[in-house]
Amino acid sequence: MPTNLAEKRTAARGAGRTARGGAGPRVSFEFFPPKTDKAGASLEEAIRGLAPLAPQFMTVTYGAGGSTQSVTRQWVDRVAELGGTPVGHHLTCVGATRAEIDALARSLWNDGIRHIVALRGDPPQGTTRYEPHPDGYAFAADLVEGLRRVADFEISVGAYPEVHPEAASAAADMDNLKRKLDAGATRAITQYFFDVETFLRFRxxxxxxxxxxxxxxxxxxxTNIESLIRFSEACGATVPRWLTDLFDGLQEDPETRQMIAASVAIEQCTRLQAEGADSFHFYTLNRANVTRAVCHALGVRASADKVAA
Known part of the structure; x- marks a missing residue:
């Protein structure tokens, strides 16, 4: 048995290389519900572009306070139809009673949806502080426990290599992650990050x-560094200076931005693979090209049956 962190990292590297028999890593893709017909058409194109890679699963996000509940459900069904792959429905604690969440979960199960991404959720628009519903699940660990009582779902939960912005401390954040997994979650998927060492230290x-x-x-x-910076300020992810420098002066050059985006993500994933990472969850931003290029470089290629279909 490995006795220290360095030995554990070495063991993880070996496990990652052997588990897939030399094949590319497992991948999964996240989409968000589109707001317009044009955006919906673009999302369908992205789904069709990524489905041939035979992902482990795809997921569709859920708006603050359940604001996209019906649209999320619609697109979970559409992703399953277009992609022919397991689909995860995001679900949060915000703005709903336990009975309402349980009823939705039973409906999902009865319709063949077996995977839920269980999250506490962000405060609804117009508010800045999370307040549990008085009759709801207070936090993600409670939600996981509730879902386990409803049905035998596959459950993914969130993890934060740079610490959740509302956590009291890194130790408290880690304790919360352990509670979610001990409550019955299948896996944790991390918030995005750019410093590989940040992930390794977290692991x-x-x-x-x-x-x-x-x-x-x-x-x-x-591909859009300005939007990334704005979003990262809210979720607590660090955007390093070296990354912003790479995109300097490319505001009117989308093709070069895409090439740089692919190069950065390929290097990041390759380094993580070398440290034993064998699965990657891509926040696709409802676009296929760059994510597909990264997957190709990692050895994830279109399966023959998917291409034929």
Whole structure:
């Protein structure tokens, strides 16, 4: 048995290389519900572009306070139809009673949806502080427990290599992650990050805390650095100076931005693979080209049956 963090990292590297028999890593893709018909058409194009890569699953996000509930459900069904792959429905604690969430979960199960991404959720628009519903699930660990009582779902939860912005401390954030996994979650998927060492240190601390379930790195291929900076300020992710410098002066050059985005993500994933990471969850931003290029470089190629279909 490995006795220290360095030995554990070495063991993880070996496990990652052997588990897939030399094939590319497992991948999964996240989409968000579109707001217009044009955006919907673009999303369908992205789904068709990524489905041939035979992902482990795809997921569709859920708006603050359940604001996209019906649209999320619509697109979960559409992704399943177009992609022919398992689809995860995001679900949050915000703005609903336990009975309402349980009823939705039973409906999802009865319609063949077996995977839920269980999150606490962000405060509804117009508010800045999360307040649990008085009759709802207070936090994600409670939601996981509730879902386990409804049905035998596959459940993914969130993890934060740079610490959740509302956590009291890194230790408290890790304790919360362990509670979610101990409550019955299948895996954790991380918030995106750009410093590989940040993820590795986080994974080391998770192992030291007794977490043994899979922690999947979340990867975001960056094509719009300005939007990324704005979003990252809200979610607590660090955008390093070297990354912003790479995009300097490319505001009117989308093709070059895409090439740089692919290059950064490929390097990031390759380094993570070398450290034993064997799964990647891509925040696609409802676009296929860059994510597909990254997957290709990692050895994830279109399956013959998907291409034929």
């Amino acid at each position: 080391d601390r998770a192992h030291a805390a007794g977490i043994t379930k899979e922690i999947v790195p979340g990867i975001i291929p960056v």
